[in-house]
Amino acid sequence: MPQDGSDPRDASLNNTWPGRGSPTWTGFPVSADSELEPGQGHPAAEPAEPLIQWRGWRLQAFFLCALVGLSGLAILAHELGSRLHVDASWRADGRGRIELASSADPLLQPHVGKALVGVADGATTVGITSLQGLQRSPRWLVKDSDRARHLVLHEQLAYLFAGDEVRLHFDDGAKVTVQTTPRGITGLPVMFWLLAAFGLGVALVGASALLSTPSGRNLAYAVMALSQGGNLVFMAIEATLELGLPMPFARLDMPVRMALDLVTAAAMVNAVCLTPRRLPGAIWIAAGGWVFAAGMAGLFSAGMLPSAWWWTQVGVVALGLFATGLLGWSYRIEPHPFAIVLQRFSFAAIATWTLLTVAVATADQSAASAHNVADVASLVWYAFFGSVLLLAPFLVKSQDRLREFSLMAAITTVAISLDVLLAGALSLEPFASLTVSLLLSLTIYVLARRWILSQPMGSSVLTTERMFEQLYRIAREVEARPERTATLLAQLLGELFEPLEIDVIDRRYRKSRVTGDGSGMVVPVPLLGGDEVASGSVMIRFAQSGRHLFSSEDARLTDRIVEQLRRAVHFDKAVEQGRREERLRLAQDLHDDIGARLLTMMYKSQSPEMEDYVRHTLQDLKTLTRGLAASNHRLSHAAAEWKTDLTHRLTAAHVELKWNFTFDDDILLTVVHWSALTRVLRELVSNAIAHSQATHLDIDFRLEGDRIELTVSDDGVGRNPRAWSHGLGLGGVRKRVKQLGGAVEWREVAPHGISCRVIIRELSARW
Structure with a gap:
């Protein structure tokens, strides 16, 4: 290594960093703060093996987590199945009342379509004057007073349904006494099993990510997954609602789910402090997010947080905006394309959350639709957000699919939120509100997709003609100087992707591969020319000046380019061999035929001038034939x-x-x-x-x-x-x-x- 600070590598590999002062030449890893797959900065003879072997304590810990989750789910299902209930289903009518929708009990069948006005057990009667008996989650009740009445009503109903029989009062004056029976595990609705399994799956994926590679960002991801899994389990419990939530879930729903939402937002702040790079002061920034979330949850538990629903919604938005600001700061420090994608998706998620908030707040003005809006919109939000968390580790190598899925998830949530907002606020007919919401959602999807994916996806800066010229030039030069294969390939990839960082590393891979976060790509140097052993791989990072995320399509493109380069070299060798043989034949013919005739003419020349002229001609012919050979x-x-x-x-x-x-x-x-x-x-x-x-x-x-x-x-x-x-x-x-x-x-x-x-x-x- 030179002691004067100069770079011993080929200066032609340097790529200009647009907007920066000098070319960027890096040896990986760039810094401890930058994300790079382990081992890529170190020599190795063979391709990298999977980073984690699922064996030993990791496998045991994962099975323990799965066992705890399944056991908890079984206990929960047993408790809900043993709860007494009336064999009847209920729905909201057009006047904001609860009516009997269906029942298998012969005593209740004559009263199908009648509105329920009260429930009694002999000594105690609870009047049913609103739809709050069907309101599944107090978390999505806007007003504190409504939440308090909801809690009282559901505790009273839970007490009444705990007896052996209950008397139902209908609006036509009829009073029907029916027996309460346990529904059993098989009587739990299908939605309960789907949501519970979904929540358990999300939580286990988070645990597997943390166990596979213990790190700060994986811990933050695991916390988000666990929180959303908890939300989904609460929604599974709410799916068993007929009249009244089972105790003690009615009392726990608001504080626990509020805390889960705030914890998810704080974990997102923590994650962006570490992804795609570690920010200066990351510990203090993350601690600030956690203190904010814990403070709001603590104030609510102490009864010191009026308008708790609004504070929760605004708190999540505030933490989300803070996270997007951190991503912008991260991009200014290191132009990582994944920071752009995360920032734009965060904006889209915040906008969707805000739309959901407006829809629920607007629908709260209409008693007839409030519970439907809250139930449907929140279900869609948590289901799709959980889907993104569930599929993220599996789609990370195919990020284009993850982005499309995430966009479709967000737009579906927007469509449903717009539908309930238009139906509730503007009192549109169902068909009209659905049509308008779909049109608006498609418009938003087109605009959002272009905005989010236009720059990160990028496009090649090389035209087809320029690419062909480069391949042909490299093929000819590699044939003459095989040791420059890595340098020339790096130059070609530099023109193709315009990366901020490019280097030749000693590690050898079988084919091109994208690094885990999409910021970089490794391209193996092919065996060309006279090389016996390929000289490592070319590592490129931050394509399109930090605006482009590498994908599997880019890896396949580079593999095709390398293959075309290999074919060009072999073809050129074959062509050159044919030319060489033709030149040798021509040189031999000139030497044997024309040379012999000129030599005879020189000896038979009649004057010194003619002899000298023929001698010079022979010398020219000798030079020509030697050059052709x-x-x-x-x-x-x-x-x-x-x-x-x-x-x-x-x-x-x-x-x-x-x-x-x-x-x-x-x-x-x-x-x-x-x-x-x-x-x-x-x-x-x-x-x-x-x-x-x-x-x-x-x-x-x-x-x-x-x-x-x-x-x-x-x-x-x-x-x-x-x-x-x-x-x-x-x-x-x-x-x-x-x-x-x-x-x-x-x-x-x-x-x-x-x-x-x-x-x-x-x-x-x-x-």
Whole structure:
């Protein structure tokens, strides 16, 4: 490692960081705060194995969690199944009353469709004057007074239904005494089992994430999953409601579910302090979120929080907005594309939560629809939020699907919230409210999807034509210099994805893979050219200047590019082999046929001038055949041959040659390069000899980096090159220079003469 602070790696790998001061070259891991899959910064001979083997204490702990969850679910089902109830189902009528919907009891069947006005057990009678008996969750009652009445009513009903029989009073004056019986586990509704299993699954997924890789962000995810699992279990209990919640759930529902929502929001703040990178002061920021949530829950438990529902809703929004602000700060520190996605999804979730809040608050003004709005809208919200938490670990490698699923989940919640809001607030007919809500939701979906996914998904900055040129150029250069495979592949990926960070690591993978959070991708360096062992992999991070998340489609694209590069190299080798064989055949024919005839002519020449001319022609033929037979020419050797050849020709024409040749790298010229440069030099010298009447000829040849500059100047009588008609000679010069990707220009020089300047800016771009 150099001690002067310089970077020993190929400077051509540096990618400019848009908006930053200098190129970014990194060796991974970048910092302890940046997320990177373990092991990717260290050498390894084989592909990475799964990070966690589910065995030992992890497997035991997971089975213990599952056993505790299943046992708790079984105990809960047993308690609910043993609760006494009346075999009847109830519903709200159009006038805000509870009416009998159906019953298998012969005593109640004649009263189906009648409104219930009271419940008694002989000494105690409870009047039913509102729909609060059907209100499943006090958590979604807006007013404190309604919540207090709800609690009293459900405790009274629970007391009455605990007896052996109960008397039901209907609005037509009928009084029916019916027996209460335990429903049994098999009598629990299907919705209970679905929601309970769903909640248990969400909680177990959170536990598995924490056990697989114990870390702060996985702990925050596990807390969110456990909280949402608890919400779903409470909703499963509420699904068993007929008349009155089972004790003690009526009293626990509001404080526990309020705490679960606040804990979820605080855990989200904690998570964004650590994901996608650890923020400065993360511990104190996370602690602030937890203190805020605990303080609100404590104030409610102490009875010191009036308008508790509003405080809970606003508190969740405040913590959510705080989390989005932290994500914006995180992106400014390190432009991680996942921060953009998380921030935009957070905004969408907050907007959906706010819409749900408005829908419930608006519907609270209508007693007939309040309980339906609260039940349906909250059920959809928790179900889809739980679905996102449940599927997130499994869809992390296919993030496009996760984003689409999350969007559809949020939009479905929006559609239902809009439906109940329009039906409750504007008193629209069901069909009209459903139609309007669907249209609005589809509009929101189109706009939100474009906003959330447009930048993170990104697009390739390389056109197809440019990609083909790059692949062809790399294939030719790799064939000549196999050791530059990794460098050239990194350059190609840099142009394709515009990453902020790019590096060649020693670890070897079988195929391209996306890192866990989508911020980076590892592309294996293929075996090309003469390599016996591939030189590791190329790691790229933060594509599109930190605005693009890598996906499985990007990994497949890079695999296809690498495969096309491999095919291009093999094809080019086959083509070059055919060219080499054809050049050898042509060189052999020239040597055996034309060479023999020229040699005979030289020995039979009648004058010294003719003999000397044929001798020079033989020398030219020897140079030509030797050049055709060789596949590559060292620049210094080619220059020596050029100088020797031109010196002989100019000396015979009594023209003095001044030769200047400088280069910073003794590169290998292909036959194409050598042939074109040889013919250009010969034609320019021949033109000076034939037409300029010059006595001096200056040739200056310079190679700097990948740029060639050739200047041929004479002191002859040539004038006004713009007026020249370019025949085969000068036309051939233009054609061959253009073949090398260069340009040629003739101009007058003082005091007299012509200068021709040839510039080839990127010699290696044309192989």
